[in-house]
Amino acid sequence: MAEGAIGVDLGGSHVMAAVVDEIGQISTRFEHDISDRTPSAVFAALTGVVKAAIDAAKHDVVGIGIGAPGNVDPVSGTIRFSPNFGWENVPLGERVKEAFPRYRVFVGNDARCATLGEYVHGVGQGTQEFSLLTLGTGIGGGVITGGNVALGYQMGAGEFGHHQIRPDTGFVCSCGKVGCFEAQASGTGLIRHAFRLAPSFPRSTLLDGPRERLGSKAIRKAAQAGIPHGVAAFNAFCDDLALGLANVIAFVNPEVIALGGGVSSAGDFLLDRVRPLVEARTTMVPRGTTKIVRATLGNDAGAVGAATAAMRGGLFAQAPPASSRDVSAA
Numbered sequence: 001m002a003e004g005a006i007g008v009d010l011g012g013s014h015v016m017a018a019v020v021d022e023i024g025q026i027s028t029r030f031e032h033d034i035s036d037r038t039p040s041a042v043f044a045a046l047t048g049v050v051k052a053a054i055d056a057a058k059h060d061v062v063g064i065g066i067g068a069p070g071n072v073d074p075v076s077g078t079i080r081f082s083p084n085f086g087w088e089n090v091p092l093g094e095r096v097k098e099a100f101p102r103y104r105v106f107v108g109n110d111a112r113c114a115t116l117g118e119y120v121h122g123v124g125q126g127t128q129e130f131s132l133l134t135l136g137t138g139i140g141g142g143v144i145t146g147g148n149v150a151l152g153y154q155m156g157a158g159e160f161g162h163h164q165i166r167p168d169t170g171f172v173c174s175c176g177k178v179g180c181f182e183a184q185a186s187g188t189g190l191i192r193h194a195f196r197l198a199p200s201f202p203r204s205t206l207l208d209g210p211r212e213r214l215g216s217k218a219i220r221k222a223a224q225a226g227i228p229h230g231v232a233a234f235n236a237f238c239d240d241l242a243l244g245l246a247n248v249i250a251f252v253n254p255e256v257i258a259l260g261g262g263v264s265s266a267g268d269f270l271l272d273r274v275r276p277l278v279e280a281r282t283t284m285v286p287r288g289t290t291k292i293v294r295a296t297l298g299n300d301a302g303a304v305g306a307a308t309a310a311m312r313g314g315l316f317a318q319a320p321p322a323s324s325r326d327v328s329a330a
Contacts, residue, residue, distance in 0.1 A: 002021060002022060002059050002060065003021075003022055003059060003060050003061075003062050003311065004019055004020055004021040004022065004027075004057060004059030004060065004061055004062070004307070004311075005020055005061060005062055005063045005064065005065055005307040005308075005310040005311045006018070006019060006020070006050055006053045006054060006057070006061060006063070006064045006065065006103075006307060006310070007020045007026075007065050007067075007113075007302075007303035007304055007305070007306040007307030007308075007310070008046065008049070008050060008064065008065065008066040008067065008303060008306055009067055009110065009299075009302040009303040009306070010042070010046060010066055010067060010068045010069070010110065011034075011069065011084070011110075012034070012037070012069065012084040012085065013033065013034055013035075014031055014032065014033050014034055015031070015032050015034060015042070015045050015046050015049055016029055016030070016031045016049065016303060017029065017030050017031075017046075017049035017050045017052070017053040017303075018030075018053065018300070018303040018304075018307070019053050019056060019057045019058075019059065019061075020303065020304055020307035020308070021059055022311065023121065024117065024120065024121030024122075024297075024304045024308065026300060026303070026304065027057075027058060027059075028053065028056045028057075029053070029303075030048075030049040030052040030053050030056075031049065032045040032048055032049050037084075037085045037086065039085075039087065039090045039092075042085065043092070043095055043096075046066070046096070047096070047099050047100075050064060050096075050099075050100065054100075061103065062103070062104070062310070062311055063103050063104040063105065063106060063307075063310030063311060064096060064100055064103050064104075064105050064106070064310055065105075065106040065107075065108075065113070065305075065306030065307045065308070065309045065310030065311075066092065066093075066096065066105070066106065066107045066108070066306055067108060067109065067110035067111075067112075067113030067114065067302040067303065067305060067306040068082065068092060068107060068108070068109065068110055069082050069083075069084040069085070069109070069110050070082025070083065070084065070085070070087065070109065071109070071154070071155050071156065072107055072108055072109050072155060073155070074108075074151065074155060076091065076093055076094060077091070077092055077093015077094065077096070077097075077105065077106070077107030078090065078091045078092065078093060078094070079092050079107075080155075083174075092107055093105055093106075093107040104310065104313070105310070106306065106309045106310040106313075106314065108306065108309055108315055109142075109155065109158075110140070110302050110306075111132075111134060111140030111141055111142050111158060111302075112142040112149050112151070112158055112305075112315060113301075113302050113303075113305035113306040113309060113315075114132060114134060114140070114142065114260065114297075114301035114302040114305050115130075115131075115132040115141065115142025115143070115144060115149055115158065115301075115305065116142070116144075116149050116305035116308055116309060116315050116317060117297055117300070117301040117302065117303070117304035117305025117306075117308060118130075118132050118258055118260065118295050118296070118297050118301045118305070119132070119144045119317050120305070120308050120317060121297065121304055121308070122258070122295060122296045122297040122301065122304075123256065123258050123293055123294070123295055123296045123297075124144065124256060124258060127144075127254075127255045127256045128255055129144065129145055129252070129253065129254045129255045129256075130143075130144040130254055130255060130256050130257075130258070131143050131144070131160075131248055131252060131254040131256070131257045131258070132257075132258045132260060132295060132301075133160055133245075133248070133257065133258070133259055133260070133261075134259075134260040134261035134264075134295075134301075135185065135186055135187065135241075135259060135260070135261040135262070135263035135264055136186065136187055136261035136262050136263065137186060137187055137188055138161050138174070138182045138186050138188070139160055139161030139181055139182040139185065139186050139244075139261075140158075140160075140161065140261075141158050141159075141160045141161070142157075142158035143157060143158050143252050143254070144254075144317050145252060147316070147317050147318040148315060148316055148317055148318075149315035149316075149317065150252075151315070160181060160244065160248060161180060161181050161182030161186070162175055162177065162180050162181070162182060163180065163181055163244070163247060164177055164178070164179045164180055164181070165179055165180070165181050165184055165185075165240060165243045165244050165247065166178070166179030166184055166240065167179045170183060170184055171183040171184060171189065171192045171196075181240075181243075181244040181247075184237075184240035184241075184244070185237060185240040185241040185243075185244050186263070187215075187216035187261070187262055187263045188216075189237060189240065190216040190219055190220070190233060190234070190237040190263065191214055191215070191216055191219065193219075193233040193234075193236040193237050193240075194206060194207065194214070194219050194229065194230070194233040195207065195211075196236075197229065197232050197233055197236065198229070200229075200232070201228060201229035201232070204227070204228070204229035206218070206219065206222050206227065206229045206230055206233075207229075216262065216263055217262070217265075219233050219234060220234060220263075220266050220269070220270075222234075223235075223269075224269055234273075235273070238270065238273045238274050238277060239277060241274055242274050242277030242278045242280075242281060243277075243281060245257060245274065245278045245292065246278050246281035246282055249278070249282055249285060249290050250282075250283075250284055250285075253285050253290070254290060255289075255290065255291065256290070256291045256292075256293060257290060257291070257292045257293070258293055258294065258295040258296075259271075259292065259293070259294055259295060260294075260295030260297070260298065260301060264294050264295065267294060271292060271293070271294065274292065275292055278290075278292060
């Protein structure tokens with residue numbers, strides 16, 4: 001029987017467990033909404049969908065991989081800090097291992113799992129140096145270098161969203177700093193640009209509805225339709241996105257940068273504007289050598305990457321020897 005693993009995408013509002021095979025294909029999935037974010041409630045929801053996935057698996061399940069938001073201890077699978085849940089030092093890996101003692105368990109940061117998934121089974125295949133950025137409410141991401149996911153000294157590598165690109169004039173970020181890449185160039189950033197520019201477009205109807213109901217998709221559609229307010233907001237957003245991407249190229253010099261998340265659904269409308277802006281700001285490597293593309297796995301990247309890590313025994317872009325694939329949580 002072919003091998004597979006359970007890949008879990010643990011988010012602030014829902015948890016999804018999928019049965020993933022060796023080539024990254026999902027055969028079935030189970031989801032559960034999360035309203036109570038206490039560790040016990042989240043653990044109950046997580047174990048429920050994992051059990052359902054194991055029962056439905058047509059593969060020989062060899063492990064359970066979990067992509068979770070926050071800073072994750074590489075040895076124990078403990079969530080050291082998660083702003084999404086308000087957790088500190090929650091032993092998630094240990095508890096999952098106790099609930100499913102037959103299986104090896106991997107717990108890693110969700111964005112780093114998504115990076116592995118996109119690299120091994122998505123648009124990153126065949127590259128040597130690769131970066132993923134997910135553009136949603138915030139900006140997550142990760143870096144592949146030297147055949148593995150870069151984790152950093154304290155598991156903080158790949159937090160592209162929190163380098164400052166507009167420290168003097170930018171928006172206040174959720175982390176408390178001013179002008180973070182995430183504050184300027186996420187879906188939330190696009191909305192903020194629309195509000196900041198509103199006084200210049202007094203006849204615009206883009207902001208006629210309740211403020212809390214305005215989404216980045218509406219602004220992008222307005223830009224595509226040529227509505228001046230939408231065009232101006234989208235252009236300001238693209239300028240900030242390009243500034244951050246040029247910095248990523250300077251930091252890690254990837255062969256490919258893949259853009260995922262909801263904002264990337266703009267496709268060529270986004271990429272055609274951003275690529276020349278990035279090239280204009282690229283100085284220390286030959287211009288045009290970094291490809292900027294849209295990620296292909298979409299919302300499945302995290303679960304696919306977590307399952308891949310469970311099968312490989314860690315965040316290995318190149319599968320290690322079988323003898324080294326023995327982890328309880330990492």
